[in-house]
Amino acid sequence: MARVNIPTFKLNDGRDIPVLGYGTWLGMDEDEASGPSKPFSFEFSAAGMPKMNEALSYAIDIGYRHIDTAHLYRMEPEVGKIVNKKIQDGVVKREDLFITTKVWHHYHREADVEVSVRDSLRRLNLDYVDLVLMHWPMSISQEGVDEKIDYLETWRGFEIVLQKGLAKSIGVSNFNLEQMKRLLANCKVPPAVNQVEINLNLGQKDLVDYCSSHKVLTVAYSPFGTMVPSRSAPNSPEPKLNNPTMVAIAKKYGKTVTQVTLRYLYQRGIVSIPKTVTHSRVLENGSIFDFNLDNSEMDTLAKFDVGFRTLRPIFWQDYENYPFDKVPGKMEIPESLRKWKNGINLDIE
Numbered sequence: 001m002a003r004v005n006i007p008t009f010k011l012n013d014g015r016d017i018p019v020l021g022y023g024t025w026l027g028m029d030e031d032e033a034s035g036p037s038k039p040f041s042f043e044f045s046a047a048g049m050p051k052m053n054e055a056l057s058y059a060i061d062i063g064y065r066h067i068d069t070a071h072l073y074r075m076e077p078e079v080g081k082i083v084n085k086k087i088q089d090g091v092v093k094r095e096d097l098f099i100t101t102k103v104w105h106h107y108h109r110e111a112d113v114e115v116s117v118r119d120s121l122r123r124l125n126l127d128y129v130d131l132v133l134m135h136w137p138m139s140i141s142q143e144g145v146d147e148k149i150d151y152l153e154t155w156r157g158f159e160i161v162l163q164k165g166l167a168k169s170i171g172v173s174n175f176n177l178e179q180m181k182r183l184l185a186n187c188k189v190p191p192a193v194n195q196v197e198i199n200l201n202l203g204q205k206d207l208v209d210y211c212s213s214h215k216v217l218t219v220a221y222s223p224f225g226t227m228v229p230s231r232s233a234p235n236s237p238e239p240k241l242n243n244p245t246m247v248a249i250a251k252k253y254g255k256t257v258t259q260v261t262l263r264y265l266y267q268r269g270i271v272s273i274p275k276t277v278t279h280s281r282v283l284e285n286g287s288i289f290d291f292n293l294d295n296s297e298m299d300t301l302a303k304f305d306v307g308f309r310t311l312r313p314i315f316w317q318d319y320e321n322y323p324f325d326k327v328p329g330k331m332e333i334p335e336s337l338r339k340w341k342n343g344i345n346l347d348i349e
């Protein structure tokens, strides 16, 4: 069986994190074309779960050791089943895996962070996670009420979870530059990572530079942005998979455009967590450690950064601590982002 050999970066707490992980967010109605005649439904695509189970199992078999999940993703029971089976079968040891989960908006009171992490551990059937992240800086109840809880209070809950050994490392996600500065100035334990959207169209240079100068590692979600057909929209910028500049660089190294993209992020010192339910792509995404982009290629790729966001949740933009710039438009928070069940049968609370 083909294998991947994924190196690690050092976190500020001394632990190692594999530079490439397997992302487990199945997304929302991704399989169905949306557009002006068919608006995005915001229904969670539960139908992809069996395929993801197989792909994740394969990923571990070929050498992936880092898995990115979250309470929101409904996948914790599945991740737990697969991981525990791989451990029982002797494919991998628990200590060789790096499992991340996240605390959702509903659990931002200091004491609720531990409740959320213990619930995640129960669903995962694990004693600890390697990393737990504050999924977003806003605090919103299940009913959609803005609870206006300061993320500094929430962070104290994360420090407690760390102290109790429920997570080996703690971090944040979707924090902007100002929020990172404020958190770092007011915490006992600094976050080990900030997980944010980064891809060729959204380089986030200032945020990444600030984080790296303060020893906070950046993890890139949606590393392909709108480059892949399932995500591309009429207004989304270049490059697409057939972009001539990208294709030429990929050809030079005998790689694909997506591999060049992941390699670029790695050479910027950024961890990526691409999601795929396709076996061949699991292998492809992990096979980026045998070539090196030169400086002029790195500069060429950097020019695709036009500050374009793939993920723009406008339904949260009037909530306190929303981290992105606001755009015109209004929308209610979709039900599927407020209330859900977990697992393949969506029957575990």
Ligand SMILES: NC(=O)c1ccc[n+]([C@@H]2O[C@H](COP(=O)([O-])OP(=O)(O)OC[C@H]3O[C@@H](n4cnc5c(N)ncnc54)[C@H](OP(=O)(O)O)[C@@H]3O)[C@@H](O)[C@H]2O)c1
Residues within 6 Å of the ligand: 022, 023, 024, 025, 026, 027, 030, 068, 069, 135, 173, 174, 195, 196, 220, 221, 222, 223, 224, 225, 228, 230, 231, 258, 259, 273, 274, 275, 276, 277, 278, 281, 284, 285, 311
């Ligand atoms: N912290 C946060 O707020 C946050 C937000 C979003 C995502 N995330 C995390 O980041 C992970 C990745 O982000 P994402 O799922 O939004 O986007 P992504 O990984 O950039 O893109 C996923 C899409 O790319 C396709 N794909 C994957 N590898 C490919 C390849 N080699 N060639 C062509 N197409 C390929 C997948 O198709 P197939 O599956 O059909 O192969 C899927 O349609 C998530 O799963 C989740 O773990 C975190």
